[in-house]
Amino acid sequence: KQEVTQIPAALSVPEGENLVLNCSFTDSAIYNLQWFRQDPGKGLTSLLLIQSSQREQTSGRLNASLDKSSGRSTLYIAASQPGDSATYLCAVDSWGKLQFGAGTQVVVTP
Amino acid sequence: DVKVTQSSRYLVKRTGEKVFLECVQDMDHENMFWYRQDPGLGLRLIYFSYDVKMKEKGDIPEGYSVSREKKERFSLILESASTNQTSMYLCASRLGGGNIQYFGAGTRLSVL
Numbered sequence: 001k002q003e004v005t006q007i008p009a010a011l012s013v014p015e016g017e018n019l020v021l022n023c024s025f026t027d028s029a030i031y032n033l034q035w036f037r038q039d040p041g042k043g044l045t046s047l048l049l050i051q052s053s054q055r056e057q058t059s060g061r062l063n064a065s066l067d068k069s070s071g072r073s074t075l076y077i078a079a080s081q082p083g084d085s086a087t088y089l090c091a092v093d094s095w096g097k098l099q100f101g102a103g104t105q106v107v108v109t110p
Numbered sequence: 111d112v113k114v115t116q117s118s119r120y121l122v123k124r125t126g127e128k129v130f131l132e133c134v135q136d137m138d139h140e141n142m143f144w145y146r147q148d149p150g151l152g153l154r155l156i157y158f159s160y161d162v163k164m165k166e167k168g169d170i171p172e173g174y175s176v177s178r179e180k181k182e183r184f185s186l187i188l189e190s191a192s193t194n195q196t197s198m199y200l201c202a203s204r205l206g207g208g209n210i211q212y213f214g215a216g217t218r219l220s221v222l
Contacts, residue, residue: 031207031208032208034210034211036213041198041216041218042215042216043114043200043213043214043215043216044200044202044213045213046210046211046212046213049209049210051208089153091211093207093208096160096207097155097158097168098143098155098211100152100153101152102152103152
Protein backbone atom coordinates (compact mmCIF):
# COMPACT_ATOMS: atom_id res chain seq x y z
CA LYS A 1 0.00 0.00 0.00
CA GLN A 2 1.29 3.44 -0.94
CA GLU A 3 2.39 5.55 2.03
CA VAL A 4 3.15 9.25 1.76
CA THR A 5 5.19 11.10 4.38
CA GLN A 6 5.81 14.81 4.76
CA ILE A 7 8.60 16.16 6.91
CA PRO A 8 8.66 18.45 8.77
CA ALA A 9 5.12 18.60 10.13
CA ALA A 10 5.53 22.31 10.84
CA LEU A 11 7.89 25.04 9.77
CA SER A 12 8.31 28.70 10.70
CA VAL A 13 10.50 31.07 8.67
CA PRO A 14 11.02 34.83 8.48
CA GLU A 15 9.71 36.63 5.44
CA GLY A 16 12.07 36.52 2.48
CA GLU A 17 13.59 33.14 3.23
CA ASN A 18 13.20 30.27 0.80
CA LEU A 19 10.94 27.40 1.85
CA VAL A 20 11.82 23.75 1.26
CA LEU A 21 9.08 21.18 1.82
CA ASN A 22 9.68 17.45 1.52
CA CYS A 23 7.46 14.59 0.46
CA SER A 24 8.40 10.91 0.27
CA PHE A 25 6.42 7.90 -0.98
CA THR A 26 6.99 4.17 -0.75
CA ASP A 27 5.81 2.86 -4.15
CA SER A 28 7.46 4.36 -7.22
CA ALA A 29 4.65 3.14 -9.53
CA ILE A 30 2.89 6.50 -9.72
CA TYR A 31 1.07 8.41 -12.47
CA ASN A 32 1.87 11.82 -11.04
CA LEU A 33 2.38 13.82 -7.87
CA GLN A 34 0.44 16.92 -6.91
CA TRP A 35 1.15 19.67 -4.43
CA PHE A 36 -1.78 21.44 -2.77
CA ARG A 37 -2.20 24.35 -0.43
CA GLN A 38 -4.89 24.46 2.27
CA ASP A 39 -5.86 27.53 4.27
CA PRO A 40 -7.51 26.97 7.69
CA GLY A 41 -11.09 25.73 7.36
CA LYS A 42 -10.96 25.75 3.57
CA GLY A 43 -10.66 23.30 0.71
CA LEU A 44 -7.47 22.41 -1.13
CA THR A 45 -6.00 24.47 -3.95
CA SER A 46 -3.84 22.73 -6.52
CA LEU A 47 -0.40 24.33 -6.88
CA LEU A 48 1.56 22.03 -9.18
CA LEU A 49 1.18 18.66 -10.85
CA ILE A 50 4.26 16.72 -11.94
CA GLN A 51 3.76 13.80 -14.29
CA SER A 52 5.77 10.66 -13.54
CA SER A 53 7.91 11.27 -16.64
CA GLN A 54 8.87 14.79 -15.53
CA ARG A 55 11.69 15.83 -13.21
CA GLU A 56 10.34 19.24 -12.22
CA GLN A 57 7.55 21.75 -12.68
CA THR A 58 7.57 25.49 -12.09
CA SER A 59 4.92 28.12 -11.51
CA GLY A 60 6.01 31.61 -10.49
CA ARG A 61 7.88 31.41 -7.17
CA LEU A 62 7.07 27.70 -6.86
CA ASN A 63 9.24 24.87 -8.12
CA ALA A 64 8.61 21.19 -7.50
CA SER A 65 11.01 18.36 -8.26
CA LEU A 66 10.32 14.65 -8.54
CA ASP A 67 12.73 11.75 -8.16
CA LYS A 68 10.54 8.73 -8.74
CA SER A 69 13.28 6.15 -8.25
CA SER A 70 14.07 7.37 -4.75
CA GLY A 71 10.42 8.13 -3.93
CA ARG A 72 10.89 11.82 -3.23
CA SER A 73 9.50 15.21 -4.19
CA THR A 74 10.49 18.65 -2.97
CA LEU A 75 8.51 21.87 -3.17
CA TYR A 76 10.58 25.06 -3.17
CA ILE A 77 8.94 28.42 -2.53
CA ALA A 78 11.27 31.31 -3.26
CA ALA A 79 11.32 34.54 -1.24
CA SER A 80 8.51 33.57 1.12
CA GLN A 81 5.77 36.05 2.06
CA PRO A 82 3.31 36.10 4.98
CA GLY A 83 0.59 35.19 2.48
CA ASP A 84 2.37 31.86 1.93
CA SER A 85 1.35 30.79 5.45
CA ALA A 86 -0.81 27.68 5.02
CA THR A 87 -0.64 23.90 5.14
CA TYR A 88 0.98 22.28 2.13
CA LEU A 89 0.02 18.75 1.16
CA CYS A 90 1.51 16.43 -1.40
CA ALA A 91 -0.52 13.66 -2.99
CA VAL A 92 0.60 10.72 -5.09
CA ASP A 93 -1.68 9.41 -7.84
CA SER A 94 -1.43 5.62 -7.68
CA TRP A 95 -3.91 3.31 -9.33
CA GLY A 96 -6.32 6.14 -10.10
CA LYS A 97 -6.59 7.45 -6.53
CA LEU A 98 -4.71 10.14 -4.66
CA GLN A 99 -2.85 9.17 -1.50
CA PHE A 100 -2.17 12.23 0.65
CA GLY A 101 0.57 13.08 3.06
CA ALA A 102 -0.34 14.61 6.43
CA GLY A 103 0.90 18.04 5.34
CA THR A 104 3.45 20.61 6.45
CA GLN A 105 2.08 23.62 8.30
CA VAL A 106 4.03 26.72 7.28
CA VAL A 107 4.14 30.06 9.08
CA VAL A 108 5.96 32.98 7.46
CA THR A 109 6.58 35.76 9.96
CA PRO A 110 6.83 39.40 8.82
CA ASP B 111 -12.00 28.61 -13.76
CA VAL B 112 -13.07 25.21 -12.55
CA LYS B 113 -15.69 25.40 -9.88
CA VAL B 114 -16.56 22.65 -7.43
CA THR B 115 -19.44 23.74 -5.25
CA GLN B 116 -20.50 22.07 -2.03
CA SER B 117 -24.03 22.92 -0.99
CA SER B 118 -23.29 23.81 2.65
CA ARG B 119 -20.27 25.19 4.50
CA TYR B 120 -21.60 24.18 7.92
CA LEU B 121 -24.19 21.62 8.95
CA VAL B 122 -25.45 20.51 12.35
CA LYS B 123 -27.45 17.27 12.50
CA ARG B 124 -28.80 14.92 15.15
CA THR B 125 -27.71 11.33 15.68
CA GLY B 126 -29.78 8.99 13.54
CA GLU B 127 -30.74 11.60 10.94
CA LYS B 128 -30.26 10.93 7.23
CA VAL B 129 -27.83 13.49 5.86
CA PHE B 130 -27.21 14.51 2.27
CA LEU B 131 -24.07 16.34 1.20
CA GLU B 132 -24.21 17.68 -2.33
CA CYS B 133 -21.39 18.48 -4.70
CA VAL B 134 -21.62 20.04 -8.16
CA GLN B 135 -18.85 20.68 -10.69
CA ASP B 136 -19.14 22.81 -13.80
CA MET B 137 -16.31 21.47 -15.97
CA ASP B 138 -17.76 18.25 -17.38
CA HIS B 139 -15.31 16.21 -15.31
CA GLU B 140 -15.54 12.44 -15.46
CA ASN B 141 -14.21 11.64 -12.00
CA MET B 142 -15.58 12.82 -8.67
CA PHE B 143 -14.47 12.06 -5.10
CA TRP B 144 -15.59 12.41 -1.50
CA TYR B 145 -13.03 12.70 1.31
CA ARG B 146 -13.20 13.37 5.00
CA GLN B 147 -10.47 15.23 6.84
CA ASP B 148 -9.79 14.81 10.55
CA PRO B 149 -6.96 16.19 12.71
CA GLY B 150 -4.17 13.65 12.99
CA LEU B 151 -5.71 11.36 10.35
CA GLY B 152 -5.37 13.57 7.28
CA LEU B 153 -7.50 13.16 4.17
CA ARG B 154 -9.21 9.81 3.68
CA LEU B 155 -11.12 8.72 0.61
CA ILE B 156 -14.71 7.65 1.26
CA TYR B 157 -16.10 6.97 -2.23
CA PHE B 158 -15.31 7.95 -5.78
CA SER B 159 -17.00 7.78 -9.16
CA TYR B 160 -15.34 7.43 -12.55
CA ASP B 161 -18.51 8.21 -14.48
CA VAL B 162 -22.26 8.66 -14.22
CA LYS B 163 -23.98 5.90 -12.23
CA MET B 164 -20.60 4.37 -11.35
CA LYS B 165 -19.20 4.26 -7.85
CA GLU B 166 -16.25 2.69 -6.11
CA LYS B 167 -15.49 2.31 -2.42
CA GLY B 168 -12.56 4.21 -1.06
CA ASP B 169 -10.66 3.52 2.13
CA ILE B 170 -13.47 4.23 4.64
CA PRO B 171 -16.90 3.62 3.02
CA GLU B 172 -18.63 2.19 6.10
CA GLY B 173 -21.65 4.24 7.13
CA TYR B 174 -21.78 6.14 3.83
CA SER B 175 -23.33 5.74 0.42
CA VAL B 176 -23.18 7.87 -2.74
CA SER B 177 -25.25 8.74 -5.75
CA ARG B 178 -24.23 10.02 -9.16
CA GLU B 179 -27.28 10.30 -11.40
CA LYS B 180 -25.90 13.21 -13.45
CA LYS B 181 -22.33 13.84 -14.50
CA GLU B 182 -22.03 17.16 -12.68
CA ARG B 183 -23.46 16.06 -9.33
CA PHE B 184 -22.09 13.66 -6.74
CA SER B 185 -23.96 13.19 -3.48
CA LEU B 186 -22.70 11.71 -0.23
CA ILE B 187 -25.34 10.16 2.00
CA LEU B 188 -25.07 9.35 5.68
CA GLU B 189 -27.91 6.86 6.16
CA SER B 190 -28.01 7.25 9.94
CA ALA B 191 -25.63 9.91 11.19
CA SER B 192 -23.43 9.10 14.17
CA THR B 193 -21.20 11.31 16.30
CA ASN B 194 -18.07 9.72 14.86
CA GLN B 195 -19.05 11.14 11.49
CA THR B 196 -18.46 14.66 12.74
CA SER B 197 -15.78 15.88 10.35
CA MET B 198 -14.81 18.15 7.47
CA TYR B 199 -16.06 16.67 4.19
CA LEU B 200 -14.36 17.60 0.94
CA CYS B 201 -15.57 16.94 -2.58
CA ALA B 202 -13.21 16.91 -5.57
CA SER B 203 -13.37 16.36 -9.31
CA ARG B 204 -10.99 15.89 -12.21
CA LEU B 205 -11.22 15.46 -15.95
CA GLY B 206 -9.81 11.93 -15.81
CA GLY B 207 -6.90 9.90 -14.53
CA GLY B 208 -3.62 11.81 -14.38
CA ASN B 209 -5.23 15.25 -14.32
CA ILE B 210 -5.36 17.95 -11.67
CA GLN B 211 -7.89 17.34 -8.93
CA TYR B 212 -10.02 20.35 -7.95
CA PHE B 213 -11.58 20.65 -4.53
CA GLY B 214 -14.66 22.30 -3.13
CA ALA B 215 -14.55 24.59 -0.08
CA GLY B 216 -15.62 21.80 2.27
CA THR B 217 -18.59 21.10 4.53
CA ARG B 218 -18.00 21.03 8.25
CA LEU B 219 -20.54 18.56 9.65
CA SER B 220 -21.31 18.29 13.34
CA VAL B 221 -23.44 15.36 14.51
CA LEU B 222 -24.84 15.88 18.00
